[in-house]
């Protein structure tokens with residue numbers, strides 16, 4: 472199939488590369504010339520394991536090309552897939568400026584019949600509005616498809632190629648057949664729906680995941696007070712098939728470009744329709760408090776943060792990505808700095824050049840430099856590199872061996888034996904001291 476993918480971000484780049492790998496002829500368009508220049512030079516703007524290799528081998532084969540030129544991008548294309556950003560607006564509704572700019576460009580540049588698949592996450596009703604706008608001059612020229620994406624950053628290629636399901640919202644048999652053909656390599660259930668249901672599925676899925684995280688964090692906070700162990704609790708409830716074990720990891724709350732934004736969008740949608748969505752408001756509030764809670768723990772241990780040197784290990788919103796959109800680490804750094812603390816931060820892949828003056832922290836070359844002379848260290852991203860830290864060296868370098876672990880990377884009893892004052896999430900200090908069985 473001759474495909475144009477619009478948007479060369481996490482979703483667009485991955486979609487374009489995988490389609491090209493499947494043998495399609497793909498042009499990927501972005502309106503950021505710097506980004507396109509970098510990609511052509513082999514320097515991808517996103518950190519995603521396996522993506523550079525996939526992009527470069529398909530560029531060599533000429534099955535994947537990059538452009539900023541609309542005429543080049545849409546020439547002879549059968550399918551245009553839109554994957555531009557839909558960031559949160561001031562009022563919680565997603566900002567659809569990029570999407571509508573693309574739609575207007577499509578209307579101006581495409582003459583013949585074409586399929587337009589919206590892969591961006593868009594509010595319920597968007598595909599219908601796009602179809603009305605694009606077809607107002609000539610009915611049936613643009614065939615609109617809602618094709619929400621469920622990949623996660625950090626495992627994007629694998630998720631794209633092995634999804635749990637595909638959801639396709641469409642109105643015509645031609646669109647249905649094309650999507651069946653395009654996603655034929657996937658071994659998963661394909662659900663065909665109307666546009667609105669497809670759009671709603673994407674938001675509902677993310678809100679459910681967000682709810683599961685706020686749920687387990689609430690239980691973790693109770694465990695800390697009631698002297699229970701969150702790991703044993705999560706295992707015990709997750710084995711119930713009606714609940715399931717995934718997304719029950721306690722920590723510093725969810726971040727990233729999707730879960731916070733899409734939960735906020737559902738709140739805004741509820742307000743639009745006058746439907747009570749306080750459940751989702753509470754999910755967001757709990758998430759915010761989880762970030763405050765970790766700073767309070769630090770503050771309590773150090774008897775105030777003013778003048779204290781705090782090492783922050785990890786900035787990305789989760790491991791295996793360089794993305795810091797809505798990263799809990801940045802919110803936590805902001806609070807520490809506001810309270811008078813001095814932050815020295817390290818992340819294996821995040822570019823800290825612009826972030827450090829903005830958030831007022833000092834970047835470190837590695838984890839050991841970050842913890843040197845620190846009064847406390849806070850671990851905020853679960854990078855593999857941190858599992859391999861020489862903990863005795865870390866302890867020696869610190870002013871005092873206080874480690875607040877927002878990701879529960881280490882076994883509390885081992886940390887205690889190593890001489891750390893170790894504070895994980897969801898396990899009380901008494902529990903670590905008194906438990907006869909391993910706690911993590």
Ligand SMILES: NC(=O)c1ccc[n+]([C@@H]2O[C@H](COP(=O)([O-])OP(=O)(O)OC[C@H]3O[C@@H](n4cnc5c(N)ncnc54)[C@H](O)[C@@H]3O)[C@@H](O)[C@H]2O)c1
Pocket residue numbers: 477478479480481482483500501502503506554555556557569570572573590591592593620621622623624728729
């Ligand atoms: N990131 C994820 O893990 C993920 C997963 C599933 C769904 N989504 C959804 O997919 C969409 C894209 O997300 P992303 O993370 O890839 O975004 P992103 O910000 O990484 O990339 C968007 C790209 O679109 C480009 N763009 C903006 N306006 C344009 C225009 N007029 N013409 C051409 N290009 C334009 C930008 O320059 C940017 O490169 C969002 O709606 C998001 O909610 C994201």
Ligand SMILES: O=c1ccn([C@@H]2O[C@H](COP(=O)(O)OP(=O)(O)O[C@H]3O[C@H](CO)[C@@H](O)[C@H](O)[C@H]3O)[C@@H](O)[C@H]2O)c(=O)[nH]1
Pocket residue numbers: 592620621622623624625677680684717718719720721722723724725726727728729730788789
């Ligand atoms: O048990 C868990 C699981 C995740 N998280 C946190 O939740 C956030 C989101 O994690 P994850 O969902 O793995 O990352 P995303 O790449 O944001 O992916 C989500 O958002 C995408 C964009 O819509 C969807 O496509 C994916 O299906 C959905 O999982 C991160 O801060 C994680 O640290 C937890 O705290 N506990």
